[in-house]
Amino acid sequence: MFNSEKFYRNLNKYRKAVQIFSLLFLIAIPILILLDIRYIIGNMYSISFWDLDIVDPAMMVQTIVLSKEFYVPLLIAALIPIALALIFGKVFCSWMCPYNTLLELFELRWLKKIQRKIFNRKRKSNSNPKPYVYWITFVSLVLITLIFGVPLFTWISMPGIISSEIFAVIVGLGIGVSTIIFGLVFLFELIIGKRYWCKYVCPVGATLSLVRTKYTMHINHNEDVCDCAAKAEPCGNDCPLDLNPKENNLYPYCFNCGRCIKVCEVTGNKALSFSFVKKNKK
Numbered sequence: 001m002f003n004s005e006k007f008y009r010n011l012n013k014y015r016k017a018v019q020i021f022s023l024l025f026l027i028a029i030p031i032l033i034l035l036d037i038r039y040i041i042g043n044m045y046s047i048s049f050w051d052l053d054i055v056d057p058a059m060m061v062q063t064i065v066l067s068k069e070f071y072v073p074l075l076i077a078a079l080i081p082i083a084l085a086l087i088f089g090k091v092f093c094s095w096m097c098p099y100n101t102l103l104e105l106f107e108l109r110w111l112k113k114i115q116r117k118i119f120n121r122k123r124k125s126n127s128n129p130k131p132y133v134y135w136i137t138f139v140s141l142v143l144i145t146l147i148f149g150v151p152l153f154t155w156i157s158m159p160g161i162i163s164s165e166i167f168a169v170i171v172g173l174g175i176g177v178s179t180i181i182f183g184l185v186f187l188f189e190l191i192i193g194k195r196y197w198c199k200y201v202c203p204v205g206a207t208l209s210l211v212r213t214k215y216t217m218h219i220n221h222n223e224d225v226c227d228c229a230a231k232a233e234p235c236g237n238d239c240p241l242d243l244n245p246k247e248n249n250l251y252p253y254c255f256n257c258g259r260c261i262k263v264c265e266v267t268g269n270k271a272l273s274f275s276f277v278k279k280n281k282k
Helices: 004-009 010-036 057-067 072-077 079-088 091-096 097-105 109-118 131-146 152-156 158-170 177-192 197-200 203-209 259-267
Strands: 040-042 046-049 052-055 217-219 270-276
Touching: 004 010, 004 079, 004 259, 010 072, 010 091, 010 097, 010 158, 010 259, 052 057, 052 072, 052 079, 057 072, 057 079, 057 152, 057 203, 072 079, 079 091, 079 109, 091 097, 091 203, 097 152, 097 158, 097 177, 097 197, 131 152, 131 197, 131 203, 152 177, 152 203, 158 177, 158 203, 259 270
Parallel strands: none
Antiparallel strands: 040 046, 046 052, 217 270
C-alpha cells in the first residue's frame, strides 16, 4: 500500500477524513450522553467503549509518577495507543488530535503572509533540532510533576483539554479554566506559526515517542531519485513542524502526517515515502 502512487496522492484526503471523523466523534459523545446512550463515555484523557477502556499513555505515565506505583490495569488500558505508536509513530498527533486539526483549519495564505511580515520570516533551508532538546523538555515536565505532585500533564494536554471542554459545553457545564490555557497556547501558535507546542512541549506526543524503534514507520528519503536543488525544499516548506524530511534528526519530532510526501509526489520525483526499514537515508 505504501508503494502505491494513488495512496500517496490521496494521503492528505485520507488524513483529513480521519481528522473530521475524530472531531465529530468528540462532539457525538456528550450528545449520546444527553440521549442517555452511555456505551461510549470519556474524552481523550481516557475513554470507554462498552467494557473496553483506553487510556492516554501520557496519563498513564503521570499516574505512575504521582502515585509512585505501577498499575497493570492502567498499562493494559494504554496498550492500544502504545501499539499504534510502536507501529506507525505519532500518527495520533497528526491524524486524530483535535488541537492539530484546529490549527490546520487556520493555515490560511493571508495569515502566513502576516506571519512573514511581522517576524520577517523568509523561506530558508530547514534545520532539524537535536533530539536532546525534545527529551530535556519532557524530562523537565516529569520532574515538575514528581517534585510538586501536580497533574501537569492533565493541565497541558491539548487533546485532553479540548475534548473535555467540548463535553462540558455540550452537556451544559460551562467553560473551565483549561479553556483559557488552550486559548492562549492556540493564539500563540496561530500568530507565530511554528508549532512550538506540538514540537517541543506536548507530553502526549513525547510519551508516544518513548516506544519508537528503528522498525517504526518513518519518512524515507531516497537521495538517488531526489531531483531538488540542495537548498530547494518544497517538502520542508510544507511541513507544519518546520522540519526537513531530507535531513537527520527528523525524529522524535516528526508526527508522520505525510504532507511532505504528498508535496514530493506532486512537485518532486517521489523521493519521499513511508517505510518501516531504513534505506537511502542521509
